[in-house]
Amino acid sequence: MSCCSKWICDGCDHANGVRQRRENLQATCPFCRHRVPSTDKELEVNQMKRIAANDPVAMTQLGFTRENEGDYDSAFGLWTKAAELGDAIAHWSLSIAYAKGEGVEADQAKKIYHLEEAAIAGHPQSRHNLGYYEMRSERYDRGVKHWIIAVNLGYDEAMQMLKECYKAGVVHGQEVVSKEDTNKTEVAEPAADMCCASCGIAQVDDIKLKKCDACDLVHYCSDECKQGHRSQHEQLCKERVAELREELLFRQPESTHLGDCPICFLPLPINGEKPMLSTCCSKWICDGCDYANILRQLRENLQATCPFCRHRVPTTHKELEANAMKRIAANDPVAMAQLGFTRENEGDYVRAFEYWTNAAQLGNADAHYNLSIAYAKGEGVEADQTKEIYHLEEAAIAGHPQSRNNLGCCEWENERYDWAVKHWIIAANLGYDEAIQALKECYKAGVVSKEEFAAALRAHQAAVDATK
Template sequence: MSAAADEADEICASCGIPACDDITLKLCTACKSVRYCGIECQRKHRSQHKRACKKRAAELRDEILFRQPEGTHFGDCPICFIPISTGTDEDGNMNTAAHYPCCSKMICKGCIYESALQNTEEKCPFCRTPFPEGADTESMLKKREAANDPHAIRGVAGRFLKEGNFIECFKYMNQAAKGGHIDAHYQLAHMYVNGEGVEQDMKKAFYHWEEAAIGGHHIARFGLGLMEGNLGRHESQVKHLIIAANQGWGAAVEQLKMCYEEGHVSKDEFAAALRAYQRAIDATKSPQREAAKRNPEFLNVKRGNNS
C-alpha cells in the first residue's frame, strides 16, 4: 500500500482530522474503505461518498458470496470426521445422515449402521444417550430449544411449517437463522418469496438465499445459479454452479454441461468442475457408509431424524 493510501486511512474522510490519542476513527461499515471521526462527519460526507460506498459494498459482498465454502452446511460427521454427503431421496429429503436431539449432532448413516451392529441397546451413536420415547423426546427437544440450540429451534419451525402455521414458523425460522442455522436462511428465502407468515419481499428472499449459499447450502447455491441464468447473467450463473459442483451436487454438473454446450463455460472450466465434483463425492465415501446403503434394515427409524 502506498504512503498516500496509508495517510488517507488515518484521517477523517469528511473533516480531515487525523487519528490521535483522543480521536478514534471508525470505518464505514458498508464499504470499509474510508474512516470518520464521528457520526456528524459521516452524515456530512454521505452525499459525496454514497455512490463509491455502494459500489465498494457490492464488490465486498460478491467477494464473500463467490468464495468457495470449505464444504456444505452439513459439515463432517462428528464420529468418523468424513464430510456428510449431499445425497437425497426421491422426495428431496436428506438420506445420508440423521440428527439426534440428545446432543444435536448430525451423524452419518455409516456410523449409525456401525453403532447398530455393535450395540443391541438403542443409544445415540455419539453421546450414548438412550433413545427417548414419546413425551421424553418432546422434553429433550424443549431443553435444546431453551438452550437456544439453532438446530432444535429449526426443528420447532419445521413442525409449525408442516402444520401450516406460517406465522409461528417464520418466528422460529428467523430465530434459528440468527443463531447461525444455514438451512433456516434457505427456508426463510422461500417464505419471503411466497409471502408465508411474512409480507412478500424478494430483496429479503435473495439476501437469505445468499446467506445460505455463503454458509455452504449447496441447493441454495444451485438455485442462485439457476436464477442468474434466467436473468441472462451467465458469468455469475457459472460461478455459482461451479461452487455447487465443487460441493458434490450433481444437478450443478448437469447445468454446467448445458452452459458448456451453450458456450457460457470453457472446456477447461467444465473439466475442472467435473474433477472437483468427483473429488467431493469420493471424500464422502467409507466402507461403513457403503454397507449402510446395502443394509437399510439396520437403520431403524428411531435412530435419529433425517434433517
C-alpha cells in the same frame, strides 16, 4: 489418547472416569470409546496403528518415547515425518533437535525454520522463543510482535516479557516503538497517516478514528463528521459494499453447511440419503457411524443411545419434542430449524417462520433456505422476492448447495449467465449433483468451456468420494 490421537481436556477426562466408575464400566477413551491400554505394549500397538494411518500426532508422541529412550535418530525421523504432515509439536521438537544437535547435526537456520513453522501453526512456545531470538538479534519490534501474538494465545511467559518491555519503554500503549538506538518502528506509521475524511484531522493519542461501518474505506473522528460527509461518500460506499458482497457471495466455501460427521470426521453427504440428526445434541451423524452404533448396541444388548453424546434415544414424540425444546432453550439454531419443519408439516406456517427467523439470526443455513421458500410462496409471511434472494444468498454463503443451485437458476432466468455458471461451479465443487447437470447443459450450449466443465467434474467427484 493413543487410540484416536485426540487431546482431551482434564474436565472431560475426569467426567468420563467418574461415569465409568459409577456405572462399573470398563475404562474406555472418552472420545472414541476404545478400551484404554493397560500395558506399554498395548500403548505402542495403538500408536503403530495410528502411524500406519499417517497420523502425525501419533508419530510425534512416539518420537518423544524414542527420545526418552535415548534413540535420538529414531525420534528425529518420526518428528520429520510428522512435521511434513503439518504437526506443530513435531516442528517444535525438530527446532530443539537442531539446536542441541541430537539425532542430527546442529543447524541454526533449520532451527529457526522449524520454530517459524510451529509458530505459524499456532504453537505459543515456539512463538515465544522466536521473540527471544529476535530480541537477541536487536530486532526489538519483531520480538515484541511475536510476544504479542503468543499473549493473544494465552501464553503466560510472553505476558511477563511484554511487562518487562513496557518497563524498558519498548512497548508503549498499543503501539510498538523502537529503542533510541534502532530505526523508527513502522507500526505507528499507518496510524499517523490516517485522517478523518471530513475534517482532515489526524489520529493521535487523544483522537481515535473509526472506520466507515459499511465499506471500511474511510475514517471519521466523530458522528458529526460522518453525517456531514455522507453525501460525498454515499455513492462510493454503496459501490464498495456491492463489491464486498459479491466477493463474499462467490467465495468457495470450505465445506457444505452440514460439515463433517463429528465421529468419523468424513464430510456428510448431501445427495441421496440424509444423515441422521440426534435431537439430544443436534449433531448430524453419517449413516456409517449410526449403523455401527446400532450394531454395537445390538451385539452387547445395550440400551439405544445417541452415537455422539450417549443420551438415551427418545421413544415417543413427546420425548422427541422435549429434547428439541431443551436445545432451543440453549439457543441451538439446528433445533430451532428442525422444529420449524415440524410446525410447517402441521400447517402452522407462522410459527415455522418464527423458528426459522430465530435460527437464521444465529447463522443456520437450512433456516435461511427455508425462509427463502417461505418468502417465495408467501407462507407465514407476505411474499417478497428481494428477501427470498437475500436468504438464498445467506444460505449459499454458509455452504448450502441447494441454495447455491437455486441462485444459479435465478441468475440464468435474469440472463446473467456468467453469475449463474459461477454459482453452479461452486455447488458442483461441494458435490451437488443437480449443479453438475446444469453445467453439462451449459457446456452443450457453449456457455461453459471444456476446461471449466472438466475442472468442475473433477471437483464434484472428489467431493462425492470424500463422503464415502
